[in-house]
Amino acid sequence: MIKGYKYNGHGDSGLFEWLLQRVSGVILIVVIAVHFFSMIKSGEWGLKSIVLGPLFALGIFHTLNGFKAITDDYVKSTIWRAIILAIYWIVGVTAAVLALKVVSGL
Amino acid sequence: MVEDNELNFTGVCKIKYKGCKMPRKDLVTYPKKVSYKKHTGMTAWLLHRISGVILGLYLLLHIFGKAGYADWFGALTGNAIARIIVLVAFVYHAFNGFRIVLIDFSNGAEKEVFSKQFMVVVLLTIVVTIIGAIPLFS
Amino acid sequence: MSTNKFVTFEIFRYDPEKDKEPYYQTYKVEIRRPGMLLLEGLNQVKWELDPTLSFRRSCREGVCGSDGLNVNGVNMLSCMTKIEDLGTDHIVIQPLPGMRVIRDLVTDVDDFFQKFITVKPYLIRKSPAPDKEFYQSPEDRKLLDGLYECILCGCCSSSCPSYWADEKYLGPNAFLRAYRYLIDSRDEGAEDRLPILNDKHGVWRCHTIYNCVEACPKQLNPTKAIVGIRRMLLERGY
Numbered sequence: 280m281i282k283g284y285k286y287n288g289h290g291d292s293g294l295f296e297w298l299l300q301r302v303s304g305v306i307l308i309v310v311i312a313v314h315f316f317s318m319i320k321s322g323e324w325g326l327k328s329i330v331l332g333p334l335f336a337l338g339i340f341h342t343l344n345g346f347k348a349i350t351d352d353y354v355k356s357t358i359w360r361a362i363i364l365a366i367y368w369i370v371g372v373t374a375a376v377l378a379l380k381v382v383s384g385l
Numbered sequence: 386m387v388e389d390n391e392l393n394f395t396g397v398c399k400i401k402y403k404g405c406k407m408p409r410k411d412l413v414t415y416p417k418k419v420s421y422k423k424h425t426g427m428t429a430w431l432l433h434r435i436s437g438v439i440l441g442l443y444l445l446l447h448i449f450g451k452a453g454y455a456d457w458f459g460a461l462t463g464n465a466i467a468r469i470i471v472l473v474a475f476v477y478h479a480f481n482g483f484r485i486v487l488i489d490f491s492n493g494a495e496k497e498v499f500s501k502q503f504m505v506v507v508l509l510t511i512v513v514t515i516i517g518a519i520p521l522f523s
Numbered sequence: 524m525s526t527n528k529f530v531t532f533e534i535f536r537y538d539p540e541k542d543k544e545p546y547y548q549t550y551k552v553e554i555r556r557p558g559m560l561l562l563e564g565l566n567q568v569k570w571e572l573d574p575t576l577s578f579r580r581s582c583r584e585g586v587c588g589s590d591g592l593n594v595n596g597v598n599m600l601s602c603m604t605k606i607e608d609l610g611t612d613h614i615v616i617q618p619l620p621g622m623r624v625i626r627d628l629v630t631d632v633d634d635f636f637q638k639f640i641t642v643k644p645y646l647i648r649k650s651p652a653p654d655k656e657f658y659q660s661p662e663d664r665k666l667l668d669g670l671y672e673c674i675l676c677g678c679c680s681s682s683c684p685s686y687w688a689d690e691k692y693l694g695p696n697a698f699l700r701a702y703r704y705l706i707d708s709r710d711e712g713a714e715d716r717l718p719i720l721n722d723k724h725g726v727w728r729c730h731t732i733y734n735c736v737e738a739c740p741k742q743l744n745p746t747k748a749i750v751g752i753r754r755m756l757l758e759r760g761y
């Protein structure tokens with residue numbers, strides 16, 4: 280017997296992450312390029328908070344959301360997925376705190 | 386009803402097929418003579434993944450390093466090979482990522498053009514990597 | 524290609540009632556006419572060399588969608604593929620990846636069909652039916668070109684890395700079919716379908732890899748449909 284599966288479209292549908300992955304990606308192109316090319320010269324622009332702020336915030340989100348996509352593809356066990364996701368959160372929050380420290384120390 | 390342990394995990398159901406409850410994900414693993422062909426899009430995606438992981442690890446360690454932890458990281462990334470790898474990964478990931486964003490937001494998923502789009506990405510990656518590498522080494 | 528030439532078929536074999544493990548068996552197939560189809564080769568094996576080989580086929584002209592196979596690593600229909608076009612004399616034939624194997628080249632397509640049914644692949648009407656027909660202008664009809672031709676062969680979903688990775692992923696075929704109704708001027712079922720597609724196992728799981736586009740024997744473009752559905756979801760603020 281053929282009958283449909285149940286898909287509801289829920290809060291964690293993935294729409295928001297998908298969109299933010301793209302938006303952050305495009306902004307990251309600009310800020311990383313500025314940071315990179317300025318650091319090999321004087322570093323004057325590359326350390327401005329208008330560059331470093333988005334770089335850290337969006338970079339950490341983009342990276343860990345990307346890692347999550349990879350985990351979802353290769354890790355089958357729900358338990359392991361939850362553990363790995365928790366690790367990503369811990370790493371992400373730690374990195375964000377350290378990034379704040381770096382920016383404020385400049 | 387079939388118990389899980391009556392099933393083998395080489396990718397096909399050992400017992401008579403009827404009523405097999407084996408999850409599909411475990412069934413794709415029978416020994417394949419030929420794995421799926423790496424079309425252009427698949428190659429682009431695998432490279433995007435690999436470059437994404439390299440960049441991600443770099444970014445996280447860069448933050449930890451600058452904050453005073455993971456000191457060894459500075460020494461590791463100081464060498465020329467490491468710098469070139471990160472540069473290539475970034476330039477490729479950026480252009481290919483931009484290609485994906487363009488497809489998504491300009492309705493550009495045409496079969497005829499996507500290999501060409503990918504060639505543009507490769508070409509831009511090579512050119513911009515060289516431009517970026519010159520100041521790195523001078 | 525001259526006649527009396529032979530090519531080798533290396534075919535995936537597995538009979539759950541006899542075999543412990545799947546194995547590959549090699550057959551020598553005679554090329555009997557220029558432009559000979561892969562399906563003719565398979566028939567030759569079954570009718571003349573080894574009657575125990577199982578594979579599906581019915582219409583032998585690319586209409587029924589029964590004979591999707593993985594040939595030298597690419598999904599295709601055996602009845603629409605000329606052996607000479609494969610460009611090699613050694614042809615490895617495997618069942619469609621990402622699906623249960625029932626026997627030899629026969630795969631279980633239940634899951635694939637259930638995902639197809641899940642997206643409600645039929646016209647949904649909410650307003651009262653008109654007196655005569657549901658009129659559709661030629662321009663609106665044109666929008667369905669490249670969507671309605673699907674024969675449900677499964678080559679697309681079975682070629683998709685996301686489909687392999689995620690058991691619940693609806694897959695390119697379901698998206699193409701959903702889109703075919705979503706942009707049909709006569710259809711009023713968008714609110715019923717879009718929440719189903721707006722799922723972490725739905726359109727957001729596609730990585731824009733294009734394997735499905737490469738595989739489709741009807742030259743359809745599921746990726747374009749996926750992009751279209753995402754746009755609809757974003758525009759309607761889901």
Ligand code: HEM
Nearest residue numbers: 304305307308345348434437438440441444479482483730
């Ligand atoms: C420079 C501009 C960038 C753009 C335009 C960009 C774009 C994208 C896009 C569109 C995706 C989604 C691909 C998909 O859905 O399959 C993605 C994935 C990813 N990105 Fe980026 N990205 C950029 C920079 C970065 C950086 C700096 C990092 C790391 C710090 C990074 C790490 C990743 C990772 C790990 C993934 C997941 C790969 C996958 O899902 O296959 N990206 N990127």
Ligand code: SF4
Nearest residue numbers: 683729730732733735
């Ligand atoms: S484009 Fe999307 S649906 Fe098609 S094969 Fe790739 S991931 Fe799968």
Ligand code: SF4
Nearest residue numbers: 673674676677679739
């Ligand atoms: S979209 Fe193409 S490959 Fe997919 S089921 Fe339909 S005809 Fe087959």
Ligand code: FES
Nearest residue numbers: 582583587588602
């Ligand atoms: S036999 Fe019907 S599609 Fe090939």
